[in-house]
Amino acid sequence: MDVTIGVNVVGGSFENIMANIYDAIPYFFSGAEPTLEMTVPINDTIETITDIPAGPKYIQIFQDIDESGIWEEGEPNIYIETPESNLVFAVGGFYDTLRTTLDISAIANKSLPKNATIMKAFPSPFNSAVRIDIRNAGSGDVLDICDISGKTVYYNTISGNESVLWKPENLSGGIYFVRLSGDGADIVKRIVYIP
């Protein structure tokens, strides 16, 4: 299912705008937190996000001020609202075109740490290669990737700023976990491989 999102930004520049798409099923059935399905950059004021699994979703639009790849407390954000519900719409239902306005006027003096260790992995899902960007890793930090059973399928030491292009070979599709660990960081990101 593809969803087209229109984002109008007021009070600031259109930079580092991202969308978090959450599976709202856990919330519906148990009240548990929705689970993050994907984070995608919004590079234009109209963006079509493809291959969203069917089902009820939350969509959070945010500005990633510190370019960490994730939303953090203090970064401007908004949930897309639909006429039917404040937060939730059913992908595959009526609302495949959504528009919202993100007000970033309040963040002019915002200061998130610029030297934090950061890891981005994209795209996810991916079908041939995933790029892992690392910034400000500590000396001797370890980057590893494991499958859902915990088996390590990639391992390397990392320091400073590096980009790793990982191409799975002879591995089955599914969920993998990218982990950066060491003095400088302890970050885990979930990626989905669809060969």
Ligand SMILES: [Ca+2]
């Ligand atoms: Ca951030």
